[in-house]
Amino acid sequence: MAAPHAQTLNLPPILVAASTRIDREPGEAVFRSGDRTHSVYFVQAGAVRLVRYGRAGEEVLLHDSRAGEFFAEASLDSARYHCDAIASEQSRLLQFPSAVFNQLLDHDREFARQWISLLARQLRTVRARVERLSLKSASERVRHLLMSEGRGPACEYRLPGTAKDLARLLGLTHEALYRTLAAMERERVLERNGPILRLVR
Amino acid sequence: MAAPHAQTLNLPPILVAASTRIDREPGEAVFRSGDRTHSVYFVQAGAVRLVRYGRAGEEVLLHDSRAGEFFAEASLDSARYHCDAIASEQSRLLQFPSAVFNQLLDHDREFARQWISLLARQLRTVRARVERLSLKSASERVRHLLMSEGRGPACEYRLPGTAKDLARLLGLTHEALYRTLAAMERERVLERNGPILRLVR
């Protein structure tokens, strides 16, 4: 697929009419864990991180939503958000009231069908991430990422954000990722041009 | 929820009529990676593991489907299965042709609505697993499992299969899990009665 997370969905006019445009600066919250759910969101530009916090207060990245993606789909089924949503860049979002969304799912057959496809696609993406996190070595995780999300024969992959973000996505510290990337370049299994990663051979 | 994965779905008569009952002995395959997709499955009894294989041939457990759960929902959208489905116990399954399933999703509003809920629930479960696998210490993973899947104030959790299976689910070797459980019992943060785990305090 063109972009692994691209979430094409033809928005019914009713939904567009009911949507609100909101903007967030980096670090600003869209919602907090425990808030009552009210909306589903779509990222028009920027990026929003969904995070939870471990016992030692360390951040655990649940999801990194980028341009073209929905997030907080779960708000359709549960009463409260179960994580924090924090803009990691200047971001422009669309906010859709869950009530309208649910109505549409009940009455617009085509919309429901597309939503099912979208959920299924997300499920596959997250399952791939589980598979990746189950790999024990850092280099295997990087390789897996490029193989499953990269484009073309060289599995070209563009860093969505910073390398630090990628490290969190891979369940590694940023130091470990830097070292792993360096080692893979040294061993000539990987090429790097700024934010572009490419597998060799 | 009663059972974390319980997937209640009222099966329309058409679907029931089109379903086939199949049985598998432990170790037998339901489908293999690369097979053309044709069916969605439901586990009536037993358990089916969805696995893929790393470069060194090591097994990576994608999902452990148990009684009351669907699996291979992705077959509705993709042309081929992308993992092996292997019974890990003597199992009785229901097999639903994808075509019939898709038809119903298009025409049975109520069924589509339920399927959306089911996918959303699965998404949340898998995301929780991602969060778990992102934790770095074995004991944190165990604690997280009990907190998110356990029942009641003590987060009581019943091992679905063997402790070895659980280790794979947690992305650990079985040795590491045994030691971690023993250590947590020693430190009195966990109690164990056969297949029942319980958090203390």
Place this chain on the structure above:
DNA sequence: CGTCGCATTGATATCGCTCAAATCCGGTGG
């Protein structure tokens, strides 16, 4: 020009992986 956060590399500690071995337990066949 000072500050902040990302990028990068070094040194060290630690936790889980690996290999190994002993025990337990249920099932099976003599």
Place this chain on the structure above:
DNA sequence: CCACCGGATTTGAGCGATATCAATGCGACG
């Protein structure tokens, strides 16, 4: 009933990969 077998369970020893702590460079931005 007992010997045997395979798989799960449990514990030991050692190693290695990654986390952790630390230091530096670098670019953006006020």
